[in-house]
Every structure is written in C-alpha cells, then in structure tokens.
Amino acid sequence: MRGGERTGVVRLLWGPPAKPARGPKPTLDLERIARAGIALADAEGLAEVSMQRVAAHLGVTKMALYRYVPGKAELVALMVDAAIGPYPAERGWRGGWREQLAEWARGLAEVFGRHPWVLEVTVGPRVMGPAELSWLERAVSALDGTGLSGAERMDAAVLLVSHVRGITQQARAAGGKGPAEEQLGAILGELLREHGERFPALSGALASAAASGGQDQAWEFGLHRILDGLAALIEVRAT
Amino acid sequence: MRGGERTGVVRLLWGPPAKPARGPKPTLDLERIARAGIALADAEGLAEVSMQRVAAHLGVTKMALYRYVPGKAELVALMVDAAIGPYPAERGWRGGWREQLAEWARGLAEVFGRHPWVLEVTVGPRVMGPAELSWLERAVSALDGTGLSGAERMDAAVLLVSHVRGITQQARAAGGKGPAEEQLGAILGELLREHGERFPALSGALASAAASGGQDQAWEFGLHRILDGLAALIEVRAT
C-alpha cells in the first residue's frame, strides 16, 4: 500500500507531463502549483502551506488541486524538486575536483538559503526528483577519475550534503532574519552564563569565539576539513 | 511575542521542577509525559504523536497535559531532550581527541538510530536542552588542548553532528525496517536504469558500488574524512 504512494510521487516527479484529451481544459498545471507552494513557503514558512492557502493563491478551491496532485505529500515533493532546481549548467567545470566540489557545495548552500523549508521536509527516506538527482550527479562526476570507488564517490557527496545542511541550519539560527532567531544566540549565552559550571569547555569555546570576533567561519571550516580529508584519501589512492 | 514562547520552552527545559503548594496533587510529571511521547514516537512515528494520544497513554484527557506543558511544541522539545539524554559519563576519556570524537560520534549515531524522529524535529532554530548541550560539551572538550580556537572546536563539533545526522537519514532510507524503505533503493536503481543517460556518473558509481558489495561504509568513510581533515589542521597548528 505504501508502495502505491511511492508510485504516485514517482510518476509525478518522473512521469510524462500528462495529456488529457476529452475534458475541459485544465486551468492549472503542476509547475504553477509547485511555484505557488514555493512562494508561500518562502514567504511565510512551511507551516503556512496548506491545500487551502495554495489553492487560494491560485484562485481555485482546495479540492481542485487534488485533480493534479494525489495529496499534500506529493505536492511538497513537487515543491522540493522545483525549489532545488536542476544543477545550473553554467556553473563551470573549471579546476580540479576540489574547486568543483567547493563551488558545487556553495551553490547548494545558496539553494538551501533561499528555501530553508526544504531542509525541514527532506528528512527521512524519500524519492528524489530529477533536479535533486542532477545535483548528486554533478558531485559524483566531479570525483570521477580520482581513484575513488563508486561507493566512495557517493559517500563523499553525501558527506558534503550533510555539511551544507548543517551549516544552513546553524546559519539560520545564528543570523536569521527574525528577531527571535537573533535572540537564540543570546539565550544560549545566558544559559551558559547561568549553568556555565556544567559546560566548562563549551563556555570557554564560546567565550573565546566571541572574543576573537567573527564566528561565521563555520562554513569554510567544515568545507576545508572535508576536502582536506578527501584529498588525503585521494593522494593515498594515487600512490 | 515569539520571545514569550521561547521563555516558555526555556523555563520548561532549564527551569526548576516546579513546586505546587495548595492544589490537589498532580498525577503526572514532565518526565512521565515526555517518556509517553517518546514511546509513542518510537513505536509509531512522530506523526502519531498528538496531545490526545499521549494523554490517552497516560490515562488522562488531552487538556490535562496543558497543565504541565504550554503547547505541543514544548512537549516535543521536552521529548527531544529526554530522548537524547545526557552524554553517558561512563563513555571513556581514553585515547586522544580522535578516538574520543569517534566514540562520541558513534554514541550520537546510536541515539539517533534509536529515536529517528528526533532528526525530523531538530531542524531549524531552536533552544537546546541540558542533555543536548551536554553532548556538545563533550565534543568540544575532546578538542581542548589541540591548538584549535574556540570557534574551530565548535565548528568541528557541528561538522560531526551534521555527518551523524546525514548518515542516520541515509541509513534509514537504505536499510530501514519497513518494506517501503527497502524498496527505495530499488526505485532509485530503476529510475537510474530508465534515465541513466542523464546521470552517467551516478549510474556508474552506483553500479560499481553494487558490484563491489558492501555499501554501508558511508559512516566510516565520512567519519574518517572529517577526522583526517581535523588532524591535518591540528598538525599545522602544532608546528
């Protein structure tokens, strides 16, 4: 039965654009629906995305959407793949694998930064769409010819995705737009000041980080650590 | 106004256990409520956790829960911190920073494996509880004396957490318990067989991975890459 659901989303993401013949002309299409949902999620957050609100933005009733989409889960899957979008072809193939992966990761971070709700909805097992797969393809292909095995190339891509996801989350918490997000760091500092004796290393690290100023180096830090680790392995394999 | 919500969850997670005086004796307490929610989420998934169901498991009506918890968000935050639990003190301080971090990461992966729903609910900015902070504390303290700055020690911990999260998600997709999860890999293979020409590197990597057998090396792969990258930096700093 759950397989049936999967096939629903698989057909929606991968199948042909559908070709009705006899009925009245559809006023909507999957792309317009997905874009409406994305606009809503970008502007007001994923929690505000409901069938009713998406439909209202399109000038129809919510039940009309069910003519195009089997359910909300499939709509969200559509939104995700459309929001991620295919890997931009103009992004160059310049440089070695290291420069390519760095640029790839930067691009992915931009996407997640533009659509933070994608993170919330891409936890757990799911079927990936063509756009998402095109990103994975690009990362794996950047590692072609490095001597890494197929599994290792995939593992490296997954590792980078994890870093991008983690940084995006952290960046949203630290430098988010809302005042609530800005206060989160203050709350953490307050808690550490109150319960500092229970977290000595953490307090020390945070104090030292605050003293030395810039704390938004986390992105570069993790990226360089991962790429250094990959470089070490590639070098070993090459010898 | 959102600040008010934060203080709610902050008081709940960090405040004193509350001391009623005059009224009837409460039949519940925060820990029992959190454990009931955790049991439900572990057994049937986060989607099945509702005020009604948690209350039913405790033998009360849902409105009784609101005497202990301001809302569902706070209940979930409580569940998260209780499910993660404080870092087990018996986990040794043996070895250098590398062995310590490896064991730390393994422990975190076990926690996420036991309570996969924690991943779904710990995306986005949030206030961390004492248990969650104790894990962070342990990771940062493992890097004390390595020559890394405070910010770098924190960034390293975040990087490891990201890897653990990513691997947990992937492991759940690949080797999950349900038959639906097992079919996910099959679906991916089928899609790549159909649209292989659009994803040549991916198809090649997956085929090579399948040919060489074991694909559950992703955990060790990412962990070693990160630790290697850290080691390289630490070595540079030491000279």
Add this chain to the structure above:
DNA sequence: CGAAACTGTGTCCGGCGGACGCTGATGTTA
C-alpha cells in the same frame, strides 16, 4: 448530436491544537 471523459465546486467527515469555564480536591489561614 449524443456520450464519454474530465474539470472545478460544495459538502461532509474525523482529527488536530488550543481557549475557556467548571468541579472537586487540597493545603493554608483565620
């Protein structure tokens, strides 16, 4: 020119989170 196919709509359902007021149990105080 039917008839079949399909679109958008209205209505209805169960379940959700949560506000509010009530009742009864409890400990403090006069």
Add this chain to the structure above:
DNA sequence: TAACATCAGCGTCCGCCGGACACAGTTTCG
C-alpha cells in the same frame, strides 16, 4: 475546625487541517 484561595483534571467549543465523494458544467471524440 471552618472558610478560602489554589490548582488538577474534565467537557465543551472553535477554527483549521487533509481528504472522500457526488454533482454540475465543459470539452472532445465517435
């Protein structure tokens, strides 16, 4: 000991959610 303030749990109500279903209007094919 009696009165009272307090607080726990319950019942009711509300708006919103995702979704099932039947219906009416539109379009195209035989």
